Amino acid sequence: xxxxxxxxxxxxxxxxxxxxxxxxxxxxxxxxxxxxxxxxxxxxxxxxxxxxxxxxxxxxxxxxxxxxxxxxxxxxxxxxxxxxxxxxxxxxxxxxxxxxxxxxxxxxxxxxxxxxxxxxxxxxxxxxxxxxxxxxxxxxxxxxxxxxxxxxxxxxxxxxxxxxxxxxxxxxxxxxxxxxxxxxxxxxxxxxxxxxxxxxxxxxxxxxxxxxxxxxxxxxxxxxxxxxxxxxxxxxxxxxxxxxxxxxx
Amino acid sequence: xxxxxxxxxxxxxxxxxxxxxxxxxxxxxxxxxxxxxxxxxxxxxxxxxxxxxxxxxxxxxxxxxxxxxxxxxxxxxxxxxxxxxxxxxxxxxxxxxxxxxxxxxxxxxxxxxxxxxxxxxxxxxxxxxxxxxxxxxxxxxxxxxxxxxxxxxxxxxxxxx
Numbered sequence: 001x002x003x004x005x006x007x008x009x010x011x012x013x014x015x016x017x018x019x020x021x022x023x024x025x026x027x028x029x030x031x032x033x034x035x036x037x038x039x040x041x042x043x044x045x046x047x048x049x050x051x052x053x054x055x056x057x058x059x060x061x062x063x064x065x066x067x068x069x070x071x072x073x074x075x076x077x078x079x080x081x082x083x084x085x086x087x088x089x090x091x092x093x094x095x096x097x098x099x100x101x102x103x104x105x106x107x108x109x110x111x112x113x114x115x116x117x118x119x120x121x122x123x124x125x126x127x128x129x130x131x132x133x134x135x136x137x138x139x140x141x142x143x144x145x146x147x148x149x150x151x152x153x154x155x156x157x158x159x160x161x162x163x164x165x166x167x168x169x170x171x172x173x174x175x176x177x178x179x180x181x182x183x184x185x186x187x188x189x190x191x192x193x194x195x196x197x198x199x200x201x202x203x204x205x206x207x208x209x210x211x212x213x214x215x216x217x218x219x220x221x222x223x224x225x226x227x228x229x230x231x232x233x234x235x236x237x238x239x240x241x242x243x244x245x246x247x248x249x
Numbered sequence: 250x251x252x253x254x255x256x257x258x259x260x261x262x263x264x265x266x267x268x269x270x271x272x273x274x275x276x277x278x279x280x281x282x283x284x285x286x287x288x289x290x291x292x293x294x295x296x297x298x299x300x301x302x303x304x305x306x307x308x309x310x311x312x313x314x315x316x317x318x319x320x321x322x323x324x325x326x327x328x329x330x331x332x333x334x335x336x337x338x339x340x341x342x343x344x345x346x347x348x349x350x351x352x353x354x355x356x357x358x359x360x361x362x363x364x365x366x367x368x369x370x371x372x373x374x375x376x377x378x379x380x381x382x383x384x385x386x387x388x389x390x391x392x393x394x395x396x397x398x399x400x401x402x403x404x405x406x407x408x409x410x
Contacts, residue, residue: 019301033383033384033386033394034384036384036386036387036388036394037384037385037386039386040386040387040390041386043299043301043302043303043390044299044300044301044390045301046301047299047300047301047302048300048301050300050301051300051330118331121331122329122330122331122333123300123330125330125331125332125333126300126330126331126333126334127300129333129410130299130300130390133385133386133408136385137385137386
């Protein structure tokens with residue numbers, strides 16, 4: 001795959017894996033309203049994944065569409081960031097993951113909407129409206145849990161502490177990112193960091209929480225070095241196409 | 250004698266589409282919701298509401314059937330993402346239909362900037378503004394759950410988008 005196809009693939013994989021993770025909550029969330037919210041966020045992410053993966057296939061030009069890319073790749077071919085494949089854990093851990101990711105994704109899509117490539121720009125301009133809701137939802141819950149009971153506070157802190165080590169990867173600029181940026185298609189992700197820091201800090205202040213202690217960043221998702229968890233997620237998501245390759249209905 | 254002006258095919262297609270209901274909210278048509286963006290003699294352009302809206306495919310199929318049944322099988326259906334769909338495109342008639350159906354319509358001209366500070370919705374049953382949001386996400390991507398504190402009825406609100 002060339003750089004732009006890989007660029008679209010990464011965006012699609014982030015959305016796909018987060019969407020699949022969130023859908024695991026369906027029917028299990030602590031309250032009906034939360035169940036609806038997480039399922040809706042999952043649906044938006046899977047919709048975005050469909051558009052980006054179809055675009056990746058179109059740029060690649062090898063006859064693969066979004067479905068083919070989602071269901072017929074193995075774990076090391078996935079290029080999502082490590083944050084989105086983290087397990088749901090308890091509700092606070094899920095919210096911590098959503099909080100860190102949605103604020104990144106909102107900034108990312110807002111910038112990508114100005115891409116010189118109309119295909120990337122159109123998807124981003126549409127998706128950013130959806131992600132604005134996700135970021136607000138996650139922030140509201142960080143405040144509610146952080147500034148809530150003793151128990152909810154302990155759990156919110158624990159969730160943030162675990163997820164924090166995967167945040168740096170969101171802003172790393174590697175060769176693919178640099179190539180996409182150089183042709184005016186991609187986004188300077190490193191430049192989004194300060195706006196992201198401000199947003200995160202503002203919500204943490206509202207939640208009467210402080211940032212987790214700095215940790216050595218964990219990287220590797222963009223080049224296919226994933227945690228054990230992704231394989232388990234794929235084995236469920238891809239079951240049907242693995243058992244009955246090419247099945248359609 | 251004045252010749253009866255032929256109704257243009259574009260107008261006929263528009264009339265056909267005005268009778269294609271949204272599969273999730275059948276009280277309004279795909280034209281009311283602003284899903285139909287452009288009508289030409291040989292093509293209809295539509296846009297999805299939300300990227301993951303499961304009704305998108307159903308809507309396209311329903312439009313296809315309606316066109317085929319009315320002798321417009323040659324008219325193509327094209328999909329565009331840009332500019333992104335907005336609730337500002339819901340017609341005044343569509344807003345009234347939503348209200349009558351029990352769904353509070355989105356404020357007009359609010360757009361994305363109002364997302365974070367949604368003003369109180371007007372209860373579609375009693376008209377009171379003494380209402381509160383229960384959940385920002387509801388039974389479909391386009392709706393939020395609200396409750397009226399005057400008449401105590403819960404209701405759906407079409408989200409500003």
